[in-house]
Amino acid sequence: MGVAQGPLLTMHGISKRFGAVEALTDVDLEVHAHEVVALIGDNAAGKSTLAKIVAGALTPDSGLIEINGEAVTIPTPAAAYNLGIATVFQDFALCENLDVTANLFLGREMHGALRRSDEEMERITREVLDRLASRIPSARTPLGSLSAGQRQSVAIARTLIGSPRIVVLDEPTASLSVGQTAEVLTHIERLREMGLGIILISHNMTDVRAVSDRIEVLRLGRNNGSFVTQHASYEEIIAAITGAPRADALRHPTGATLSAVS
Amino acid sequence: MSTDLNLVPTGGPLTKNSSWRERFGGLGGNARQYGIFAALVVIILLFQGMTGGRLLYPDNVAALINQNAYVMVLAIGMVMVIIAGHIDLSVGSVVATIGGVTAISIHDWGLSWWLAVLLALVLGAVVGAWQGFWIAYVGIPAFIVTLAGMLIFRGLALAIVSQSIPVLDPTFNGIMANSLPNFLGRLGDADILTLVIGALLILTTIWAQMRSRSALRDHNLAVEAVGVFVAKIVLAALGIGVVTWLLSRSTGGTPIALAICAVLIVAYTFIMGRTVFGRHIYAIGGNRQAARLSGVSTRSVDFWIFVNIGVLAGLTGVIVTSRLGTALAAAGNGFELDAIAACFIGGAAVTGGIGRISGAIVGALIMGVLNQGLSIMGVDPSWTQVIKGLVLLLAVAYDLVSKRRAGTQ
Structure with a gap:
């Protein structure tokens, strides 16, 4: 397949309100084929809302979504499936x-x-x-x-x-043991090799750094930094997540999972 | 087992434990179902003994089916509603209203019997669409919507029927009074048509079972052990055979009501077991949110199951009016409870997601046999109610206990 020219998925200026709460404000996101994009942020940063918009479970109030450069709307989960988007939701979403x-x-x-x-x-x-x-x-x-x-x-x-083109994984390793987590990460890499674009939402920095190509940080529903995983330091990322100046961020022990950061 | 690294590539051979589970996994889900069938057989034999063999007099069997056709028809619709996690309290009132309109359409407007039946089914669909709209698209709990419906349609029935409206069309009344015409004559005591239908049913059952077994084989999938498979077919054939033999010696042969119920049972078993719509009903009852996120159109499924039970309530309106030869404002009183009880005796779960058409039918038959057996024995109807209540309680308690013992929830 080689490297795709344009992005597989482009989200531009996405906003979503729930009553008085602005869950997402003017958020941009791009995902290319053969790429794992980690979407991280503190609790209530809007990660799951964005994932649900991609999955067709929520519709944005404003903003543009393009798949392979074509503007699309994703009004329902079935529409998402037809557009080649597969989603693993945080709470599994299975029928017992x-x-x-x-x-x-x-x-x-x-x-x-x-x-x-x-x-x-x-x-x-x-x-x-x-x-x-x-x-x-x-x-x-x-x-x-x-x-x-x-x-x-x-x-x-x-x-x-x-045969999905885009896979969204919302906290896929949250309740898993070490061995199971490793297998999920291997699976994500397999999906990337198959040429899919993957959005990985996670609290776990170790997982994110192990498998992602790019890290997009959301903070209070806005874009707050984009990093190439290879070149990003924990301090930079944590600073983007918490909104703290970098000197503050240095006080956090490196390697801590982000959920420990308030 | 919960710490199994189930994703680890070196899966290795299945443990002895799980291979046992795999072998009987298909049976496990059906074990309770077989239990209900066994309970029905036990109850029949019990009353057969206690009534000195009168329970299974051919004419009593035919009467049993005619008297309980309404529960079976309603239970089919109700079990789908219950599996989806709803309830319908309005069916009794809807039966009265539609029965009333049907009687008026024949008595006052002079509609022919089949137009009246068609009208009843269409009205049922309209009523179902009305309730389905509030439940599926406005989001009011079905309990409230159908409680309102219970009042609304009972009120409408009283308003249009006031007391009673006679139906004098012999064909319409014949729907419940008559049997399939025995144009093949009789062989000694036995109605040949009934025997032929029974034989065809047995052959179809065997053919369908063989076909689904060979389809599994073709896809290299696990099939039941031969012994279980053969035992299942033999028992089914035996059951159909006994009923056929009894009915063939009844005065009329095969009641039309039985033919209607049989067609509905086969059709709805197929819908619930083999179609996408049926799968979605189970999914919604199991986890509505998950079903929605997976792309199931939960609203339209909700809507259509209420349209469906509306149509079946319309059919029940026809059945009741035809059986009585008159429409009563009080008709259908308590039918919703009969249907709901049949579903729960038949193994449906109060929380939704679990239940079967066959279970609901067996539940309806258990109640019917209890009614008939006790009435043959001359037991006071008030005690019959007490006994039916206790049976419902015990059936659900047994269900819960056996589920707990199996370790699921």
């Missing part, structure tokens, strides 16, 4: 009463004239689970009887259904 196959294909079921193509969906599910080398015993297991880590791998497996 349905089995693994049903969750993987939820909202995008394969079907004939009347009947769902259950056999075909289960076959693909097994392939995807094998690719993720997950330890989920059966594609027919109801989600309710899986562990948190197994559920997370189902949520992530959803990004392999269809």
Whole structure:
């Protein structure tokens, strides 16, 4: 594929209000193919709001969204899927009463004239689970009887259904063990190798630095700095997140996760 | 197990524990379902003994189906509403209103029977769309909307029917009074048409089961053990066979009501089990937010399940009016509770997301058999109510306890 010329996803001047609260003000974001963009910021910085706008779960009050240079609107999650956007939401967004196959294909079921193509969906599910080398015993297991880590791998497996161009991961490692986190990061790298554009929302600086190419900082709903991961120092990033002058930021111990920074 | 690094590439072979789970995983979900069927059989045998064999007199079986057709039809719609996490309290009143309009359309406007039936179904859809609009698009809880509907449509029924309106169309009244014409004659005691239908049903069941099994095989997916598969088919065939044999010796053969219910059961089992719409109903009941974020159009699903139960309530209006030969303002009183009870006895979860058409039907039949058995035994109707209440309580308690023991929630 080589390096893509234009950005895959461009968001320009995005604003979103909830009543009196300005969640996002004039936010810009660009994601290229073969790129992992980390979206970081303190609590209530607007990260999840931005992710939900990309995912079609929220519509912005103003602003322009372009995919491959074409202006688009993303009014619903189904529209996002059709535009090639796959999202893993913070709280997993899975149905515990349905089995693994049903969750993987939820909202995008394969079907004939009347009947769902259950056999075909289960076959693909097994392939995807094998690719993720997950330890989920059966594609027919109801989600309710899986562990948190197994559920997370189902949520992530959803990004392999269809052929998305852009993957949004909202806190994908929040509830995972060290080993599980490593596997999620490997999966993100795999997605990048496949030429996808990835937006990674995380509180965990170690994860962000391990896997991202670029770091975009949001603070109080506004852009507050953009860094090339390789060249950025913790101090610079933390300063951008907290809005503190750099001298202040130096007092924070390096390597702390950002959630520890108030 | 919760600390499993399930994403680690070196997955390795499945542990013994999970392979056991994989083998019986498909059965686990159905185990409760089989339990309900077993409970129905036990209750039937119990009353068969206590009534000295009178419960299963051929004509009593036909009467049982005719008397409980309304619960089965409503329970089909209700279980879909309950699975989606809602409730519908209005169906009894809707039945009365639509039954009233149907009677007026025949008695006063002179509509032919089939136009009256069509009118009832269309009116049901309109009523369902009305309630579905408030629930799905305005966002008022279904409990409130249908509670309002319960008042509104009972009031409308009283206003248009006042006391009662007779229906004198013999074809319309025949919907519930008659059986399928036994034009094939009788073989000794037995109505041949009923035997033929029964035989076709058994063959279709076997064919459908074989087909879905071979579809799984074609995709290299796990199938049930042969023993379980064969046992399932044999039991289903036996059940259909016994009912067929009994009905074939009844005065009329196959009641039309049974034919209506059978068509609905097959169609709705397919909708809930095999279509995208059915999957979305379960998804909404399981986790509405997740379903919405995954691209399920939750509003339109909500809307259509209420349109659907509206149409079924319209059909029930026809069934009740036809059975009584008259429309009553008080018709359908308490039907919503019968239907809801049938769903919960049949294993539906109060929290939504869980339930089946077959369960709701079996629940309706359990209540019907209790009613009929106790009334044959001459038990006072007030005690019948007490017993039905206790059965509902015990069924749901059993459900909860067995779920807790299985370790899910």
